[in-house]
Amino acid sequence: MYRYDEFDHRLVAERIATFRRQVQRRLAGDLTEDQFKPLRLMNGLYLQLHAYMLRVNIPYGTLSSRQLRQFAHIARRYDRGFGHFTTRQNIQFNWIRLDDAPDVLADLAAVEVTSMQSSGNCIRNITADHFAGRARDELEDPRPWCELIRQWSILHPEFSYLPRKFKIAVSAAEVDRAAVKVHDVGLYLRRNAAGETGFEVIAGGGQGRLPFIGHTLRPWLPKAELFPYLEAILRVYNLGGRRDNIHKARIKIQLQALGADEFRRLVEDEYAALRGDPLLAVPDAEVQRIAAYFAPPAWEPLADETADLDARAAGDPAFAAWRRANVAGHRAPGYAIVTLTLKSPQGAPGDMTAGQMDAVADLADRYSLGEVRVSHRQNLVFTDVRQRDLPVLWQALQGLGLATPNHGLLTDIIACPGLDYCSLANARSISVAQDLQRHFTDTAAIQDLGELTLNISGCMNACGHHHVGHIGILGVEKNGEEFYQLMLGGSSGHDASLGERLGPGIRAEEINGAIERLLETYRSSRTGSERFLDTYRRVGPEPFKQAVYGEGGTRRREVA
Amino acid sequence: MAQMIIANRLADGRTVFLAAPGRWVESIAAGCLLDATAALDLLAAAKGDEAANLVVDPYLIEVDDDRQPLVWREQIRADGPTVLTGAGAEGATVVRARARSRAGSAGRAGKLRRAK
Numbered sequence: 147m148y149r150y151d152e153f154d155h156r157l158v159a160e161r162i163a164t165f166r167r168q169v170q171r172r173l174a175g176d177l178t179e180d181q182f183k184p185l186r187l188m189n190g191l192y193l194q195l196h197a198y199m200l201r202v203n204i205p206y207g208t209l210s211s212r213q214l215r216q217f218a219h220i221a222r223r224y225d226r227g228f229g230h231f232t233t234r235q236n237i238q239f240n241w242i243r244l245d246d247a248p249d250v251l252a253d254l255a256a257v258e259v260t261s262m263q264s265s266g267n268c269i270r271n272i273t274a275d276h277f278a279g280r281a282r283d284e285l286e287d288p289r290p291w292c293e294l295i296r297q298w299s300i301l302h303p304e305f306s307y308l309p310r311k312f313k314i315a316v317s318a319a320e321v322d323r324a325a326v327k328v329h330d331v332g333l334y335l336r337r338n339a340a341g342e343t344g345f346e347v348i349a350g351g352g353q354g355r356l357p358f359i360g361h362t363l364r365p366w367l368p369k370a371e372l373f374p375y376l377e378a379i380l381r382v383y384n385l386g387g388r389r390d391n392i393h394k395a396r397i398k399i400q401l402q403a404l405g406a407d408e409f410r411r412l413v414e415d416e417y418a419a420l421r422g423d424p425l426l427a428v429p430d431a432e433v434q435r436i437a438a439y440f441a442p443p444a445w446e447p448l449a450d451e452t453a454d455l456d457a458r459a460a461g462d463p464a465f466a467a468w469r470r471a472n473v474a475g476h477r478a479p480g481y482a483i484v485t486l487t488l489k490s491p492q493g494a495p496g497d498m499t500a501g502q503m504d505a506v507a508d509l510a511d512r513y514s515l516g517e518v519r520v521s522h523r524q525n526l527v528f529t530d531v532r533q534r535d536l537p538v539l540w541q542a543l544q545g546l547g548l549a550t551p552n553h554g555l556l557t558d559i560i561a562c563p564g565l566d567y568c569s570l571a572n573a574r575s576i577s578v579a580q581d582l583q584r585h586f587t588d589t590a591a592i593q594d595l596g597e598l599t600l601n602i603s604g605c606m607n608a609c610g611h612h613h614v615g616h617i618g619i620l621g622v623e624k625n626g627e628e629f630y631q632l633m634l635g636g637s638s639g640h641d642a643s644l645g646e647r648l649g650p651g652i653r654a655e656e657i658n659g660a661i662e663r664l665l666e667t668y669r670s671s672r673t674g675s676e677r678f679l680d681t682y683r684r685v686g687p688e689p690f691k692q693a694v695y696g697e698g699g700t701r702r703r704e705v706a
Numbered sequence: 707m708a709q710m711i712i713a714n715r716l717a718d719g720r721t722v723f724l725a726a727p728g729r730w731v732e733s734i735a736a737g738c739l740l741d742a743t744a745a746l747d748l749l750a751a752a753k754g755d756e757a758a759n760l761v762v763d764p765y766l767i768e769v770d771d772d773r774q775p776l777v778w779r780e781q782i783r784a785d786g787p788t789v790l791t792g793a794g795a796e797g798a799t800v801v802r803a804r805a806r807s808r809a810g811s812a813g814r815a816g817k818l819r820r821a822k
Contacts, residue, residue, distance in 0.1 A: 173717060175759040193762060195783050198719035228791045243718040497791040565779060566787035576789045626778060 166248035190261030201264040206274035206292040207235035207520040211507040216257040218503035231496040269299035275317040276521035283320035290437040309387035310395035325638035350401030353608035361406040373426040378416035448480020468551040484528040485553040491583040495561040496524030564604030571604035573621025573628040585658040614638035618645040663693040713764035727751035734784040
């Protein structure tokens, strides 16, 4: 994985020194909250309902065991013994003291992690497919490009005060595991007709209160042209994006207002002027230098051990269920990719205790070449597990409560922190997720449902990705009560689509029953191996509406 | 309707309640209960504490006779998250399942109405 060079170290160290002085001045009263707030946000420090929250970037979701151990240390020393992995491949600490924050940043910097640009109107953490570099369906590892984009975007002088935040995601796989099409800019590595790899460039996607699927600006762009083209997109957005209304300031609104063709024309004009700018040309040697950090590890020459594992699974249904759901194919023979879902019935989606972090770091060293990934679905991934180690790893993960066999299934729920922590939220999310996880516990039944994403947000900002869940749940507040709107038909994959609201909001205690009825409708309507999403797309919302609201489609409720 | 003043403490961000000018406490039970007249006077004092860098964003909330905030958001601020991971118990996940649904209890429903 990438290691900081002298410039990275210096840049982060100088930023921490600056922030330390800013915190001292704030505590001494030399800065007001209005003056200080943008400074702390530049370093990922929010003030939430109960305390300060620190958001820390995990670039393209790649983490070493050493870094994970440092998170455990921070959770223990400065927080309440846990951290929360988010849908942006970040980790958040919920109980950080302002006067501790500079020390936390210094401890993070010691393991080459920073919170810079994890908040504010700038280019945020660059996210990627969490199976990058290991997946069988991948053209090439996208992370060298993610790292180059990270370096280009950090303290970019022109793009440090954008109209609003800006999120970039990259994938090179046949299956989009990175929700690329709902980012401000999404990049797919693709081959052109001549067999050369380049980027499909997508812009204007996003969730929030006005969700959009991104538009393809360029079906194929040569790799060497990436930075002039990105610079052109950002410049068009920076100059033309709205700054008068925070709710209309994202690039998606600008693109919608101009129309995709006009937006593309502006970008192409700017790109034509930027092409050939030596500052934006990344020499091949530099691309190779960065790529070397992501070179495949020295895998042992192994053969696939399917027969042995099949025999083990035949005698152990629990292992079989876990293997079926949580173990994915690896590009190297004899190896596997293992997902640790942070979605046990007892936990909060994405939460992990310091003890679990330390234990997982140890397991990563023993069984996954010391590397861990964080997925946008709030899970962790072991990238390089020898297939022969799967049974013993599974047992170790069971002991940690991290072997729930539900990856990509009903109870692998995305949930934002919601009203339990977040000052923007209108309703709770975690409690809804926990109720569902406690209600749906029959592993065979859950696996029988097949691929299913259930995403929960506690407000319209959609951190919980409710627009792109096969089933989405949006918490709203009406007359002081929490209500929940159900959305169906969303997807964040290559077939990206936005969910449609099923009907009036329901109360929290009605959700489990409503989901039961939705699933029963799916079970009775599906044909062959149809996923929930496919069935919904085929039969439309009506049978699902009737299932939840009864004949007539909508049972009138207080919430419109 | 009785009121209290809520804020975040500057140094650690913790939710606090005004007990007296210059004195802020974490427990809502130790906070000062105010009538309408006192509320305005003490809000001015609280703003002074904000200017003196003790707290951030103080404002008035309505509470019932048991000092329970009428607005659910403020009740969560007063009591802490309704779900908790890893609290105190290293290596264990502790979930505190408190009053799961406010709306589910008819007796409490009236207390959920948003303060005017």
